Every structure is written in structure tokens, then in C-alpha cells.
Amino acid sequence: MKCRELQCGKCFITQKYKVLTHKGIDMVADINGKHATDYVVAHSDGVVVWVQKGQKNNPKASGNASYGNCVKLKHADGYYTLYAHLKNVSVKLNQKVKKGEVLGYMGNTGRSSGAHLHWEVRNTKDTRINPTDYINADLPSVKNEYQVYDNVKNKWLPKVKIGSKDYAGNFGHGVSGVRITNLTYRVHDKVKKRWLPWVTGASDYAGNLPNDIDGLQVKNATYRVHIKGEGWLNWVNKVDDTPEGYAGIIGKTIDAIQIS
Numbered sequence: 161m162k163c164r165e166l167q168c169g170k171c172f173i174t175q176k177y178k179v180l181t182h183k184g185i186d187m188v189a190d191i192n193g194k195h196a197t198d199y200v201v202a203h204s205d206g207v208v209v210w211v212q213k214g215q216k217n218n219p220k221a222s223g224n225a226s227y228g229n230c231v232k233l234k235h236a237d238g239y240y241t242l243y244a245h246l247k248n249v250s251v252k253l254n255q256k257v258k259k260g261e262v263l264g265y266m267g268n269t270g271r272s273s274g275a276h277l278h279w280e281v282r283n284t285k286d287t288r289i290n291p292t293d294y295i296n297a298d299l300p301s302v303k304n305e306y307q308v309y310d311n312v313k314n315k316w317l318p319k320v321k322i323g324s325k326d327y328a329g330n331f332g333h334g335v336s337g338v339r340i341t342n343l344t345y346r347v348h349d350k351v352k353k354r355w356l357p358w359v360t361g362a363s364d365y366a367g368n369l370p371n372d373i374d375g376l377q378v379k380n381a382t383y384r385v386h387i388k389g390e391g392w393l394n395w396v397n398k399v400d401d402t403p404e405g406y407a408g409i410i411g412k413t414i415d416a417i418q419i420s
């Protein structure tokens with residue numbers, strides 16, 4: 161597979177990503193129509209979080225030694241890229257690097273037969289994902305989004321991006337659940353008349369369907385709520401026990417929320 165779109169503009173993929181057996185892609189450079197080695201550069205801006213040096217070519221090595229000389233970068237939003245089998249490493253641990261900055265030279269160290277670059281992309285959980293789509297594209301970013309449960313339509317409404325001019329909710333329809341990525345939040349249950357447990361992230365939600373909510377607290381955010389039949393209340397940017405420390409009016413149904 162020849163790929164002119166690779167970041168260096170002159171590489172072949174010699175081995176593709178395979179879910180079980182090869183969780184990266186292997187590349188060599190194409191210089192004047194020949195397989196060759198070349199400098200290895202950073203996919204995008206990041207920080208060096210792991211460096212391994214002084215490795216020899218040892219096909220029987222296991223564990224980290226299989227990577228040989230190696231550089232791992234952490235990028236914005238928590239994604240990682242890893243560059244293995246390098247001949248030499250020219251960056252240091254904790255060094256900030258720019259997109260295109262040289263990390264080392266392609267080599268044949270670790271579990272490798274023939275000089276090439278083994279390249280991996282890892283998600284925020286440090287799990288290897290198929291890197292093919294990201295060779296010449298930005299890494300996926302973690303989207304910061306939120307959504308609410310519409311108590312009349314009885315369903316979760318579409319996700320809204322944090323910071324957009326949009327809001328989550330349908331005026332006139334009570335909100336009974338809130339789900340926000342990457343933040344910690346809780347809601348006040350209008351029926352039970354108490355705050356429900358704190359929730360972090362979007363794998364869970366805050367709420368007690370189908371009870372309407374009448375209060376919202378979001379840590380480290382600026383947020384506001386819309387009261388059914390009335391209007392938007394003031395923006396809130398803190399979380400505490402004062403009347404300014406939450407969004408809502410206890411006893412009045414919230415029908416929309418907005419996070420800036």
C-alpha cells in the first residue's frame with residue numbers, strides 16, 4: 161500500500177493495523193522509488209511522556225523491549241502517539257514537541273526485522289486504536305457535550321456542545337435527567353425535594369426519571385437554567401450552599417439548561 165498522504169509525504173505502509181495481532185501500522189520511507197529509512201517526526205503538538213533508549217535489535221525481546229528505542233507523546237485532549245524501533249532518540253522525557261519536530265531516526269531496534277517505523281495511536285485510556293485514519297489527520301478530540309431528558313417526549317434530547325450558543329431542552333417540557341461529559345454535576349429532585357448524588361462524566365446521569373428537576377449544580381463551569389413558563393435565570397459560575405451557588409428556583413420546574 162503506497163500512501164502519498166502520509167505525514168512525511170514519502171512513506172509506504174508495510175504492515176496494516178490488525179485488531180488482534182498488530183495494533184499499529186508499520187511504515188518505511190519511499191525515497192526515489194526505494195524502501196528507505198528516514199527521520200521520524202511528531203504527528204502533532206505534544207509532550208514526551210515516555211522514552212526508551214539504548215535498545216538493540218532483539219527479536220526475542222518481550223514487553224517494552226519489543227518496541228526497542230521508542231518515543232511516546234501525549235497530545236491535547238489526552239490522546240497518545242507512539243514511535244517504535246527507532247535507531248536513535250533525539251528528544252527527552254517531558255520535552256514539549258511541535259508537529260513535524262524530529263523525534264529520532266527510523267531503525268531496527270527491539271522486536272523488528274528490518275528498519276521501519278511502528279506507529280501507534282492510543283486513546284485517552286491508553287488503549288491502542290486503529291491509527292490509519294489519523295496518519296494525515298488530526299487526532300480525535302474528546303467532545304465536551306451535554307444533554308437533557310425531556311419529560312414530555314420521554315427521551316434524551318440531542319447532545320449540545322459546551323460553549324455553543326445552543327441550549328439543551330424544550331421550553332415547556334420538564335427536564336428530569338442531565339448528562340455532561342468531563343464535568344461533575346448534580347440536580348435537585350423537585351418531587352423528592354432533595355439534591356441527588358454527584359455524577360462525573362456522561363456514562364451516568366444526574367436525575368431520577370420521571371421526576372422534574374428544580375436545581376442544577378455544575379463544578380468548574382458557567383451555567384444557567386430556564387424555568388418553565390418564565391425564562392432564563394442568571395448565569396452561575398460556582399457551586400456552594402448560597403442562593404448563588406446553584407441554578408434554579410426550588411419548587412419550579414427547569415425546562416432547559418445551558419453551559420458556556
Ligand SMILES: [Zn+2]
Pocket residue numbers: 175182184185186277278279
Ligand atoms: Zn509494527
